Amino acid sequence: MRKELEKVYDPKQVEDRTYQFWLDGGYFHAEVNHDKKPFTIVMPPPNITGQLHMGHALDNTLQDILIRWKRMQGFEALWVPGTDHASIATEAKIVEAMRKEGLSKDDLGRDKFLERAWEWKNTYGGRIVDQLKKLGSSCDWERERFTMDEGCSKAVKEVFLKLYDKGLIYRGERIINWCPHCLTSISEAEVEYEEKAGSFWHIRYPIAHGDGYLEVATTRPETMLGDTALAVHPDDERYKDLVGKTVILPLVNKEIPIVADNYVEMDFGTGVVKITPAHDPNDFEVGIRHNLPVVNILTPDAHIEEGWGKYSGMNRAAARKAIVADLEAGGYLVRTEDYTHNVGTCYRCATVVEPRVSKQWFVKMEPLAKPACKAVRDGETKFIPERFDKIYFHWMENIKDWCISRQLWWGHRIPAYYCDDCGELVVAGEAPDTCPKCGSHKLTQDPDTLDTWFSSALWPFSTLGWPDKTPELDYFYPTNVLVTGYDIIFFWVARMMFSGVEQMNEVPFDTVFIHGIVRDAQGRKMSKSLGNGIDPLIIIDEYGADALRFMLATGNSPGNDMRFSEEKVKASRNFANKLWNATRFILMNLSDEITKPELPQELNIEDKWVLSKFNTLAKDVTENLDKYELGIAVQKLYDFIWDIMCDWYIELTKSRIQEGGETAKDAQKVLVTIMTGTLKLLHPFMPFITEEIWQALPNDCESIMVANWPEYKEELNFEAEEQDFERIMAVIKAIRIRRAEMNVPPSKKATVYIETDFGEIFEQCKLFIERLASASHVNIANKQNIEGAVQVITDSARVFIPMDELIDKEKELARLEKEKKICEKDMAMFEGKLQNPGFLAKAPANVVEAEKAKLDKLKERHAKIEESIRAMV
Incomplete structure (x- = not known):
């Protein structure tokens, strides 16, 4: 018996039921099948602390469109889902929960803390997965992975050992980003830059053994305690005679050298910069080139170290205030300028990040970056849009060694062990029983964990079973397309590229499809501070997942940002209702004899017209999807469904349907064929409503998800008709x-x-x-x-x-004449206003322009009225 559709489409009655139908049918699952070509996408793993936001909604909608399309095209389509353990974010959540209980990490100890962490993950870690299901994501949930599951952890350890054995991982003292609140090193990706109001303090450094001084401007006067040199540019004529001499470091009263280095910009400030190797990454590099001492003045929680007199124990802010006061009192402060600059903050706690020299684990990047760059240049991986490869190259070609150690307990622990007796370092997959150097049995594992990005860099192959040689790895790797935002090209895309090339000797994906970010209706980036974030789940609850997905796809252009608009979501819901009502018309007039989509033997001209239009649509949408032009594809679908199918073809068939008999059946057959074909093309964008309608119409398979994708057919090319x-x-x-x-x-x-x-x-x-x-x-x-x-x-x-x-000609002429007079009166009023010098002098420019625009519209209307009068006379 044919399924009936309710009078009104209600997503709440459809979406959860339909998603369960897909799960029960196993339609998301992919298997190794050598009779089919594979198509693979790995999901950028969201943090287990995460909650679905508009960025997730866009990213996963685009992935789902592509995977559903390829599945319908006959590929063995695998979309691998998973989540990231998110070291800092997760540990911060657990520490905060413990704080409310009056507990600290040290109170519990590492093992008990990790027990809590796994409990937290098991309780809350799946939240975002459930939210992705609400969006309609057709992932192979049977293959869901977690960056700290047994398989991924095995892959992480394997890569660490291989890179260490090749000399590409080392431990050493270098400058890193340090969070004084989280008390760990953090990656550049975890630093958020905020524009903040600050100051430039101009300070005199007296020249030792002579007269005069050098003036230095700094935004961080407190770090001067750790200055070990001043630097000038080698070509700066003003200071050539001073290079090699020394200045007196104010307040500290010690001599430091003046060095020449190309890092200095002659045209910026005074052309003299203070060099503090322990607290600035550029200064650190200058220090290495000139063999300068590294003086660390800050404790891990950003207080002044012992040994600095009255400043010892002060936090950064208090020390700055005290040092500036003392500089002024000592006659060293020249002046203070207001200055706005970008300040790095920890993405998790918003604390200002401290550049800090620290002994950490690093990966040598240059040997890994070169082959990964070559792979993109040789076309093994392409960026969509192509312009984003420039960002990739710029970062990879200027890459610095990667700090991979974190002072956290939640994460992959570094597989390195230290002998308690002789200090020997042993890197091994399993804890060694004895020290290979002295034979001691007292070995302690390195307490640090690995940067979260270390494990996610292996995601395209670790999720398929590597380092084991699994059938899935052989069949599904390399993957086909990575869908991601431009903001993590450096931090994730690049790392997956060099990891894939290094470990697999193959690129991890052939295409990187870059999308922009979702901004608010005013074009602003969504953020907690602005309070302008939009919860996708609220939108789904009100309008349905299909309406949100359709809005996100509409107007989407690779690499470009888009604006969220609730009006556009409403328009997408209205579009869904239009499709629903069109289907109900077809079903209400459908003969029971029509049980599947098929065309009649005889086609009328209007049938040939709509079939030819649909045939072209199928070709165009496929070509657009091939080029990742999803926004163009969905606009063509919208235009066809709304204008051609609903507003024209359905209207054209009404008289034939009313006539009855074979004429009516022929029209019904074309309607069913066109509707089912259009539903297939629309399905990747609006999966729920298309499945619900599919089940109500005569169809040719159990789910639209596994229906054949429409292809262009020459026999349906009725160009002349x-x-x-x-x-x-x-x-x-x-x-x-x-x-x-x-x-x-x-x-x-x-x-x-x-x-x-x-x-x-x-x-x-x-x-x-x-x-x-x-x-x-x-x-x-x-x-x-x-x-x-x-x-x-x-x-x-x-x-x-x-x-x-x-x-009635006379009545119409009289009406037009009356309308013309009203229009002329309004025109005169606006013309008078715009010729008034007082108005023009006082009114803001935008108000004047608005009045001009109103006058232009009135003139346009006046011309049309006169044209209508002339046509009637």
């Missing part, structure tokens, strides 16, 4: 427009005389013109000349409509 029928449509549209301009109601019918060289086609379609152009009768001839008639001209015909049959 399509052109002919559009001549008819052009005449109907032109008559409608003219009647609307003359305010003629649809109920007022009139004779239509058509002069055309395409008489046969127009005769064939007279009934359409009568019904859709409100014609009482249609007269067609090669030559027509009707006195006192309104004329409408198209490319294929000249149309005459007797004026008297349309309107």
Whole structure:
């Protein structure tokens, strides 16, 4: 028995039920199948602390569109889902929960803390997965992975050991980003830059053993305690004679050298910079080049170290205040300027990040970056849009060694062990029993864990079973497309690239599809501080997942940001309702004899027109998806469904359906064929409503998810008939427009005389013109000349409509004259305003422009009224 559709589409009654139907059917699952080509996407793993936001919604909608499309095309389509353990974020959540209980990490100890962490993960870690399901994500949940599951952990340890054995991982003292609150090193990706108001303090450094001083400007006067040099540019004539001499470090009263280095910008400030190797990454590099001492003045929690007199124990802010006061008192402070600059903060706690020299584990990047760059240059991996490869190259070609150690307990622990007796370092997959150097049995594992990005860099192959040689790895790797935002090209895309090339000798994906970010309606980035974030789950609850997905796809252009608009979501919901109502019309008029989509033996011209249009649509949408032009594809679908199928073809079939018999059945068959075909094309974008409608219509498979993707068919190319029928449509549209301009109601019918060289086609379609152009009768001839008639001209015909049959000429002229006078009065008012010097002098520019725009519209309306009067006289 055929399923009936409710009068109104209610996503709440459909979406959860439909998603469970897909899960029960196993439609998301992919297996190694050598009879099919594989198509693989790995999901950028969201943090287990995460909650679905608009960025997730966009990223996963785009992935789902691609995977559903490829599945319907007959590929063995695998979308691997998973989550990231998110070291800092997760540990911060657990520490905060413990703080409320009056507990600290040290109170519990490492083992007990990790027990809590796993409990937290098991309780909350799946939240975002459930939210992704609400969005309609058709991931293979049977293959869901976690960056700290047994398989991924095995892969992490394997890569660490291999890179260490090759000399590409080392331990050493270098400058890193340090969070004084989280008490760990953090990656550049975990630093968020905020524009903050600050100051430039200009300080005198007296020249030792001579007269005068050098003036230095700094935004961080407190770090001067750790200055070990001043630097000038080698070509700066002002300071050439001073290079090699020394200055007195104010307040500390010790001599430090003046060095020449190309790092200094001669045109910035005074052309002299203070060098503090322990607290600035650029200064650190200068220090290495000039063999300068590294003086660390800050404790891990950003207080001044012991040994600095009255400043010892002060936090950064207090020390700055005290040092500036002392500089002023000592006559060293020249002046203070207001200065706005970007300040790095920890993404998790918003604490200002401290550059800090620290002994950490690093990966040598240059040997890994070069082959990864070559792979992109050789076309093994391409960026969509292509311009983003420049960002990739810039970062990879200027790459610094990667700090991979974190002072955290939650994460992959570094597989390194230290002998308690002789200090020997042993890197091993399993804890060694004895020290290879002294034979001691006392070995302690390195307390640090690895940067979260270390494990996610292996994601495309670790999720498929590597380092084991699994059938899935052999079949599904390399993956096909990575869908991600431009903001993590450096931090994740690049790391996956060099990891894939190094470990697998193959790139991890052949395409990187870059999308922009979702901004608010004003074009601002969504953020907690602005309070302008939009919860996708609230939008889904109100409008349905399909409406949100359709809005995110509409207007989407690779690499470009988009604006969220609730009005656009409403428009997408209205589109879904239009599709629903069109289907209900088909079902209400459908013969029980029609059990599957099939075309009648005889096709009318309007049938050939719509089939030809659909045939072109199938080709165009496929080509757009091939080029990742998802926004263009969805716009073409919208235009076809709304304009061609609903507003035209369904209207064209109504008279045939009313007629009954074989004529009605033929129209019904075409309607079902077009609707089911269109649903297939729309399914990747709006999966829920298309599945619900599919189950109600005569169809040819159990789920639209596994239906065959429509392909262009030459036998459905009715180019000549399509052109002919559009001549008819052009005449109907032109008559409608003219009647609307003359305010003629649809109920007022009139004779239509058509002069055309395409008489046969127009005769064939007279009934359409009568019904859709409100014609009482249609007269067609090669030559027509009707006195006192309104004329409408198209490319294929000249149309005459007797004026008297349309309107009462005298009444209409009187109405137009009255409207013209009102328009002229309003024009005079605006012209007077815009010629008033007082108004022009006082009014803001945008107000003046708005008044000019109103006047222009009135002039345009006046011209149209006069044109209408001339046409009637």
